[in-house]
Amino acid sequence: MGAWSLAALKESGANWTDAAEQALTAFAGDCDLDAALAPLLLVIESLSPGWTARIESFAAPSKPSKTIETTVQAQMKQGRPDFAALPARDGEAARLAAPLIVSDSRLIGAVVLTGSPHADPPRLTDDVLALMRIIALMLDDRAAQDRQRARADELTAILETIPDAVLVVGGDGRITRANLAVERLFGRSVRDLAGAHFSTLLPGIASVRVLQDDSENGGRDVVATAQTADGGAFPVGLRAHGVTLGGHSRFVIVVRDQTKQASERARIEALRAALEDASRLSALGEMAASIAHETNQPLTAAGNYVDAAIATLNGGGAPDQARALLTSARRMISDCGAIMVKLNRLVRHETAEKAPIEANAVISETVDSFKAIADGLGCAIERRFDPDLPSIKADRIQLQQVVSNLVRNALEAVRTSDDKRITVTTQAAGDHIRLIVSDSGPGIPEGQAEDIFQSFVTHRRNGAGLGLSVTRRIIDAHGGAIEAGRSDGGGARFLVRLPVGR
Numbered sequence: 001m002g003a004w005s006l007a008a009l010k011e012s013g014a015n016w017t018d019a020a021e022q023a024l025t026a027f028a029g030d031c032d033l034d035a036a037l038a039p040l041l042l043v044i045e046s047l048s049p050g051w052t053a054r055i056e057s058f059a060a061p062s063k064p065s066k067t068i069e070t071t072v073q074a075q076m077k078q079g080r081p082d083f084a085a086l087p088a089r090d091g092e093a094a095r096l097a098a099p100l101i102v103s104d105s106r107l108i109g110a111v112v113l114t115g116s117p118h119a120d121p122p123r124l125t126d127d128v129l130a131l132m133r134i135i136a137l138m139l140d141d142r143a144a145q146d147r148q149r150a151r152a153d154e155l156t157a158i159l160e161t162i163p164d165a166v167l168v169v170g171g172d173g174r175i176t177r178a179n180l181a182v183e184r185l186f187g188r189s190v191r192d193l194a195g196a197h198f199s200t201l202l203p204g205i206a207s208v209r210v211l212q213d214d215s216e217n218g219g220r221d222v223v224a225t226a227q228t229a230d231g232g233a234f235p236v237g238l239r240a241h242g243v244t245l246g247g248h249s250r251f252v253i254v255v256r257d258q259t260k261q262a263s264e265r266a267r268i269e270a271l272r273a274a275l276e277d278a279s280r281l282s283a284l285g286e287m288a289a290s291i292a293h294e295t296n297q298p299l300t301a302a303g304n305y306v307d308a309a310i311a312t313l314n315g316g317g318a319p320d321q322a323r324a325l326l327t328s329a330r331r332m333i334s335d336c337g338a339i340m341v342k343l344n345r346l347v348r349h350e351t352a353e354k355a356p357i358e359a360n361a362v363i364s365e366t367v368d369s370f371k372a373i374a375d376g377l378g379c380a381i382e383r384r385f386d387p388d389l390p391s392i393k394a395d396r397i398q399l400q401q402v403v404s405n406l407v408r409n410a411l412e413a414v415r416t417s418d419d420k421r422i423t424v425t426t427q428a429a430g431d432h433i434r435l436i437v438s439d440s441g442p443g444i445p446e447g448q449a450e451d452i453f454q455s456f457v458t459h460r461r462n463g464a465g466l467g468l469s470v471t472r473r474i475i476d477a478h479g480g481a482i483e484a485g486r487s488d489g490g491g492a493r494f495l496v497r498l499p500v501g502r
């Protein structure tokens, strides 16, 4: 049989063409398939008196018995299709089946005739064959429609399970599809959005080209501002993928609400700023406390020198001696100014201003400044200085601060001991010198040899916990090292190494 068309059928003047037209009109109107097929079955029945016709679709989800399929398959192999008898038991109605075939010899179903075993066998005339051809085409077309609908349903189901808003956009930027998340996110109904330009939702993205470039770049997130129906704006991350749907090029745009992330980012930023403020404040506080700590000693010493000068003059002592005491006081006071500047540099981790100095002399001078306090406590400060100590490159005032902090701590430590002894030792050791301050106090609290160098770590009632932290910073700035340990007599021993630095 040649190519089939309704016009050709009409022209043939066959008496069933009205039925065919009726069936096809119903079919085109998307009516129920069985209803559309009914007039055609009626014609087949009228051409096969005594037989009832029905159709089995092999494409239908509920497939007919395998017997029908194998019978018509066998029938097909014999060339011209004809009715083949289906097995029937005695006394049962006879059943005949003929294959329904579509153009590429694909078996799509069967026409099954049921009738009395005594009825005249139906004939598969050209008219019946033409009708069967129409039926086959209708079955095939409906199966294709069903498959397409199933795919569309599947796509819809997938789209709806995605928590992110998904827009399908054509090359012209018009929205062809959107999932329900779009409705929730933008507050606009999906139906209203169909056909609208996507820039109504994403005003910042002017052209679909931007997205196209992006989809070619592996779909990285584009950060944009989205607009709600009531004119509100919120941040979104966009990801676009170019796809071909039904032969049309489309863009699938995934829109992620970034409001949470943005507020989280803002919160973290605020926290970071607050933390910075806090740490700036605490650094300032630490600095102020350190200045007070470090200038306390020279100021006290200056006061002591002035007192001694006054006592000398009052006692009729030599003016030269008084002048020397006042000069020392003057120097201590001017050191205070230098200490402040240098502490500031130290906090900023700037390198120390080093110049060659005679360490023994600087250390000795600092120890001298504690004479009054030591005498008051009844404590002897012994000096064991290496006469061959090389001069070192260091900051004089900062070296004084180191000695001052260590001696001050030692004096505090021996305060409650019966035996009050402090030894300050210097030793040459190749490329560096060693400065050791040991005392006869109770020693470093157990397990604290490292922690005591941290700022604000103190075990003294009136301590600030700053002396050792400033000391370590100064030594670090000189490329040296400091460690705390136990002295021979059971007290504390601080060992400082300072590079000679030639």
Ligand SMILES: Nc1ncnc2c1ncn2[C@@H]1O[C@H](COP(=O)(O)OP(=O)(O)OP(=O)(O)O)[C@@H](O)[C@H]1O
Residues within 6 Å of the ligand: 293, 405, 409, 410, 413, 439, 441, 442, 443, 444, 445, 452, 453, 457, 458, 459, 460, 462, 463, 464, 465, 466, 467, 468, 469, 491, 492
């Ligand atoms: N010679 C020492 N003997 C025993 N413990 C010491 C000695 N030197 C320091 N320490 C311990 O280390 C701690 C920290 O010392 P650091 O000099 O940093 O602060 P502080 O002396 O407590 O207070 P300040 O800031 O007034 O100097 C002291 O509180 C003390 O417990």
Ligand SMILES: [Mg+2]
Residues within 6 Å of the ligand: 405, 408, 409, 463, 466, 467, 468
């Ligand atoms: Mg101290």
